[in-house]
Amino acid sequence: MPRPIHITTPVEPLETRIKRLRITKSRQKELLAIMDEAWARLAAERKTRPNASALPGEKPKRDSAAR
């Protein structure tokens, strides 16, 4: 088995990391709008199917009454 590395370096603030990507503000807005919609769809899906996973790929919450 390869040896894992324990990372202790602090994570940089997101704003710094985003700034380094050098994406224009207008394009950032467009991309964030796409993700806004994706999250909104997810939230809507969750409303109509409350027992469905909160995010795609997550296991649905257990219904405690069913246990």
Next chain:
Amino acid sequence: MTPPPVNPNAVFLNIPYDEEFQKLYIAYIVGLSQLGFDPCITSGIPGGDRRLDRVLALIQSCRYSIHDLSRVELSAVPPATPRFNMPLELGITITWAKLHPKRHTWFLWESTPRRLQKSMSDLDGTDPYIHSGTVEGILSELRNAFVRDGAPSVLKMMAAYRLVEGNIERILTGAGARNLYAASVFRELCLVALDVVRRTKSVAVEFTTDASEK
């Protein structure tokens, strides 16, 4: 030539830029972002005499590197030629890390066990991370390679991956591009992956399971 300063959270990704690898490429970007790292690739570095200098400078500026040799194989288009860019960049990295062990740590990744012994027996004794050619394999092995407090679970990283992957077409359309590996698209994928981190605070706080809390 003075080497550039090292970004302690930067990970150089030595990967194939082909269609079959796209999902794994997105998995690397999302997984590394989730773990608090900044992925770096060589796309966008122009060809010519200075390309190799720039590749070296990029490796030197990254604290870590991942060398995914799972698709080092003969090209399908005649004449059948082995793909040597990845092993070449691995060789450069190994030399750099040997000379400056505190500045750089490299990792080998493969899709199947024992393939590396066959393709590069000089690396005997170096255990690769095996991702089995799957997105889940990449995310799981990233968590195994980089142990960090507050790291999200593989399940949660998968959820983040699906969120990004599900919007690829829209991102490409907006960028007016078809190539996922183009430098501008790579940066946009990084931004979107960071946005998922921001909304879920996955490194600092455990990934929320309630999407309405964004």
